[in-house]
Amino acid sequence: MRRIAESTVRRLSLYLSFLEEIEARGVPTTSSEDLARLGGTTSAQVRKDLSFFGSFGKRGLGYSVPELSARLRRILGLGRQWRVCIIGAGKIGAALARYAGFTERGFIVSAVYDSDPSKIGSRWGNVKVRDEASLERDIEAGDYQIAVLAVPADSAQNLADRVVRAGIKGILNFAPVQLTVPNDVALRAVNMAMELEALTFAITNKVD
Amino acid sequence: MRRIAESTVRRLSLYLSFLEEIEARGVPTTSSEDLARLGGTTSAQVRKDLSFFGSFGKRGLGYSVPELSARLRRILGLGRQWRVCIIGAGKIGAALARYAGFTERGFIVSAVYDSDPSKIGSRWGNVKVRDEASLERDIEAGDYQIAVLAVPADSAQNLADRVVRAGIKGILNFAPVQLTVPNDVALRAVNMAMELEALTFAITNKVD
DNA sequence: CTACCTTTGTGAACTAATTCACAAGCTCCC
DNA sequence: GGGAGCTTGTGAATTAGTTCACAAAGGTAG
Known part of the structure; x- marks a missing residue:
């Protein structure tokens, strides 16, 4: 095509x-x-x-x-079910895990991964918090096609590399860094700073 | 320019x-x-x-x-301080209110607005939850230049109209609807469904 | 001072995306 | 069945965005 x-x-x-x-x-x-x-x-x-x-x-x-x-x-590829995992059980990860919009659109979020032992094992609604160490195993087992990265900027590339090696097909990145992935992996980024700066640019340089 | x-x-x-x-x-x-x-x-x-x-x-x-x-x-217009309010104290509003990225980039978030009386008056860190009814008054008083909309799809346009009338300069919309604002108001949208669909499109129609 | 190396800034060429404009096709109605 | 009225689908024209390619300018070493 x-x-x-x-x-x-x-x-x-x-x-x-x-x-x-x-x-x-x-x-x-x-x-x-x-x-x-x-x-x-x-x-x-x-x-x-x-x-x-x-x-x-x-x-x-x-x-x-x-x-x-x-x-x-x-x-758009919505004729099938997509299984999604969220990586990072911090503020953003928590909000995403509880966000109903995924399910409404047919995306199944069943787990959040984190490395913090105090979080692992808990449940947020239908979503389990699992050990980040088992991420590769679960992806390789075919549990997820898409990973949502909601981790700090400095660990995002490392986690991206890990999920890519394990065979993930797409990544939605919320960390404020530019990730590098092979080009057979789909990548999108949501970058709050960039959006806010686009706003302040528009306000400051108003054409009207 | x-x-x-x-x-x-x-x-x-x-x-x-x-x-x-x-x-x-x-x-x-x-x-x-x-x-x-x-x-x-x-x-x-x-x-x-x-x-x-x-x-x-x-x-x-x-x-x-x-x-x-x-x-x-x-x-980019970052040579000054920008005051931001978050509208909607739900999942996304809460995550945004606690998100440190704003402050790091020089954006000051001092309040979240909601209409739910059980939330109004509480404090999340430095951020107060205020009554949505006072939104216009506060914007007119010059408290905010930018509003972040984190409300359900069906009330987003109404709130956008209200903040625009009160004189807001920019809106960052997290609700999954296409907002209409006068073109002297800057508007950006973060739409998770759209990002995920861009991913599934790319995965489904892979070129390689 | 001169020759050489580097990297910018920018018209010109090219490529991509949008808009125009209209023939083709479908429906309805007399 | 034929004309009137819509709205699609699409080449052609236009506009926007990117890449090329090179002169100009700064630095350094001899």
Whole structure:
């Protein structure tokens, strides 16, 4: 498949969330114009984004909401269950472990890993805190495809290396460092400092 | 000033974090090549990014680390203190309130707002939980320039409207909805579902 | 002072992403 | 069945972003 732009993928994800919303309200069809309005883009952009993957609409009529959302779910790889582990049982790890959003989207979080013996063995809702030492074994056993890194900056690269060696397929990094992984491993980062700095840049250099 | 691409701002932020790291190690100068290697980009990109704001290096020699990092801080708007409030004292709000990263970067978080009477009045470290009803009054009094939204999806737009009306300058949104704000208000969003879907897309449609 | 080495800053070339604009296709209605 | 009215899908045009490539400038050594 032709390489798809990152911005396209983000928008597909956005369209899917709109589709799920209007599907829940029972609306049967929608148009590129509707999706564009909701997503703050243009109808041509919506159609172009979809066109990379096929042709899902009916001319003159628009898109079937259930059909398009099913197609987008499949395109985004949501047609299966993904098992996720969280690494790091600190503030962020705890918030993530308790966050319902994962489950709602079909991601199964069953364990948090930490090296602190006082935390290992406890339970947070459905989530167990396990010993970081068993991380490799569990990944190799196929327990997880995705790891969420919620550890301090200085141990993030080391843990990334470990989960990569154990065969993880994707990493979502919350530590404020730039990680290096082989390019057959998917990597995304959420960096609060970067987001805040983008805000202060925009406020400071306002164009208006 | 000419419009600066979002990708450029993200990279500036990244360069700054590298500069702070090498500054702490006492390294006096660096080059576009060094910064490129750390940031996974090219030296031409680094120089182009900086060139939008001026000319900070010495040919043949590179950049003075303290000077360049000071310049970047100023460009990113970090030359002043920013007061931030967190809205929503749930899981994510709590994690954010306790997160040290804000303070390290010069952002002052002094309060979390919520409407739940059982939470109002308590203290989490240095952070007070205040009544959401007083949000407008406090923003109008100039207590905050930036609001972090950590509320459920269905109340996020309403709260965004309220803080905008009260005169907030920037919003960092953690709720999984697309917010609409006037374009003189800076807006960024952290959307976990979107990040995870970008991962599953990449894993599912692997090119290699 | 000169020759040589290094690294910046920046137009020009290129590549990627977005927007335009319109033919093609579907529906409805007379 | 044919015309009117929509909305898609997509090449072409445009705009944005990145990379190239090199002159200019600073440093150093002889």
